[in-house]
Amino acid sequence: MPDVNETINGLLGELRRGTIVIGVLSQLTEPQYGYSLVPVLEEKGVAVDPGTLYPLLRRLEKQELLESKWDTNEARPRKYYVLSPFGKEVYEGLCREWRKLIVSMEALTAEAKGGD
Amino acid sequence: MEIIDRYIYAVTQRLPESQRADIKRELRGLIEDMLEERAPAGQASRQDAESVLTELGHPNELAAKYRGHNDRYLIGPAVFDSYLTTLKIVLVSIAIGLSVLFAIQVIVTPDGVLERFTDYLVSLFSAGAQGFVWVTVIFALIEFRKRKNAAGTADSPVDWKPADLPEIPDEQSRIKLSDPIASIIFTVLFTVVCVYSIELLGIWRLHEGERTVISFLNADAFRAYLPVIWALAALGILKESIRIIVRNRTGKLLAFHIAVSIASSVAACVVLADSAIWNPDFVRDMEAAGLLNPGWDNYDSLVSIWTRASGWLVGMVVLFGAIDIVSEAYKWYRVRRSA
Numbered sequence: 001m002p003d004v005n006e007t008i009n010g011l012l013g014e015l016r017r018g019t020i021v022i023g024v025l026s027q028l029t030e031p032q033y034g035y036s037l038v039p040v041l042e043e044k045g046v047a048v049d050p051g052t053l054y055p056l057l058r059r060l061e062k063q064e065l066l067e068s069k070w071d072t073n074e075a076r077p078r079k080y081y082v083l084s085p086f087g088k089e090v091y092e093g094l095c096r097e098w099r100k101l102i103v104s105m106e107a108l109t110a111e112a113k114g115g116d
Numbered sequence: 117m118e119i120i121d122r123y124i125y126a127v128t129q130r131l132p133e134s135q136r137a138d139i140k141r142e143l144r145g146l147i148e149d150m151l152e153e154r155a156p157a158g159q160a161s162r163q164d165a166e167s168v169l170t171e172l173g174h175p176n177e178l179a180a181k182y183r184g185h186n187d188r189y190l191i192g193p194a195v196f197d198s199y200l201t202t203l204k205i206v207l208v209s210i211a212i213g214l215s216v217l218f219a220i221q222v223i224v225t226p227d228g229v230l231e232r233f234t235d236y237l238v239s240l241f242s243a244g245a246q247g248f249v250w251v252t253v254i255f256a257l258i259e260f261r262k263r264k265n266a267a268g269t270a271d272s273p274v275d276w277k278p279a280d281l282p283e284i285p286d287e288q289s290r291i292k293l294s295d296p297i298a299s300i301i302f303t304v305l306f307t308v309v310c311v312y313s314i315e316l317l318g319i320w321r322l323h324e325g326e327r328t329v330i331s332f333l334n335a336d337a338f339r340a341y342l343p344v345i346w347a348l349a350a351l352g353i354l355k356e357s358i359r360i361i362v363r364n365r366t367g368k369l370l371a372f373h374i375a376v377s378i379a380s381s382v383a384a385c386v387v388l389a390d391s392a393i394w395n396p397d398f399v400r401d402m403e404a405a406g407l408l409n410p411g412w413d414n415y416d417s418l419v420s421i422w423t424r425a426s427g428w429l430v431g432m433v434v435l436f437g438a439i440d441i442v443s444e445a446y447k448w449y450r451v452r453r454s455a
Contacts (some may be wrong), residue, residue: 034142035149050146051172055181058139070141076149079142 020048022098024056025091028066031080057081065090119162120147122281123169130179132193139182147172169278191255194262198360199255201293202300206247206353209301213308214240220316224327239312247304254354258361285364289451293363296356303352310345314338318395321405330401332425337392344387348380370448374441381437385430398422 023046027037034054041048060066065087071078083091124143128136147168154164172178183193191199218236222229309317318331355376362369387393395401399419402408408418 033145035146049171050150051178052181054142054146055178055184058182059184076145077141078145079138 016046020046020052020056021060022091022094023048024053024060025065025083025087025094028081028083028087031069031082033071033078033080060087117160117162117165119165119169119278119281120144122284123147123172123175123278125284126175126281127179127182130176130194131182133197135182166278169281170276174276175281189259191252191259192262195255195258195361198357199251201297202255202353202357202360203248203251205297205300206251206304207244209304210243210247210308211240213305214243214312217308217313217316221313224316224320224329243308243311250350250353251357254350254357257354258357288454289365291359291363291365293360296359300353300356303349303356307345307349310338311342319402319407321407323405328405330398330405330407331395332398333393334395337390341387341390341393344383348383351376351379365448365451367448370444373444377437377441377444381433384433388426388429388433391426394426 023041023044024037027040032040034057035050037053038048038050057066057068061068061081064084066081067084067087068079068081071080124140124147127143128140131139147165150168150171151160151164154160154167214236218232221232314333315331315335316329317333318329321328321330355373358372359369399408399422403410409415412418
């Protein structure tokens, strides 16, 4: 029989993958570079490794949700990302959908519990 | 640190060229940030670097994340630029080759230019389509093999160690791009001549305003060998495409080069040694044109040149094949020794 914890971790990974986008967008009202986002997200319980975050930031930029700018004033050149006006709109829409999703899931899981 | 350069190189090599510079810069910044977390600036050890790279994961996987989900390419970003280069060379050589042949044909027989011009346009289109298909099929095969290899290593990303990263090729071991380009042009021109105008290979004669060509070869018999010519062209372009992609003198590439050279030389010798491909009426045509006369003292020796020509050509093919193999092997050896 498959291990319960292992299975939960696998499924949780899938669930998290989709929510990371909302997490990242939520933190980018102010410009941030990739690695500065890692501890911010981790502190709030959303652990994401840089190998996932960096490509994700580029993808969101390509989808025009984010804008980027190289800051070469510091010793180490860094690419800063910030929400674009379009990204802001998308983020707000996503949040609305997310809340609806929480309510629906809440109702579904409560129902299952009640039926026992 | 050198191992970091190797890692960044391994990742960016698998990405489209247009994104490489930006990702390279960003990735270097990230790795430096991660290193700084492990040790004060400038004091990171190799172990620190290796642990950062291990955390970032196998370069293939990181590159795959940068490329996004859709990884099912016919010709992926890692080889797409080489594909365009090769395609351009092949198409341009076909156009040049056919145009030159068209010009020659018009000079030889100035009648029916319009008809020849239509023929020229049709062959331009059909040969162009052929070239396009061959190059695309070759690169699709290369892509397919690459993916199979990548899947093999990605199955065990846990076992991956930064020390496994391949060296960044240095300038000296790099193959000059002009080298494969020249080979492709030669291959294409050779194929174009064989396929479209083999009868033009011969002795040209201008007599009383009329141009005639006494062909060396029997075009009908030679046509039976065209599939061999096509196969050799495809093999040759495959080899040069791999050289354009790898751009580096490696032992494996040398082995492949030698295998292709031997196969092409053997095939060429087999074709040349077949007496049926030679024009059986060559001596008679020469006599008819007055270029050869049985009354001449050296008639027998002149005729024997013709009858022995195929043997000499076979010898020349073998000689050139051997020179090519030795010079490639030497270039590879020099790179190895200096490494």
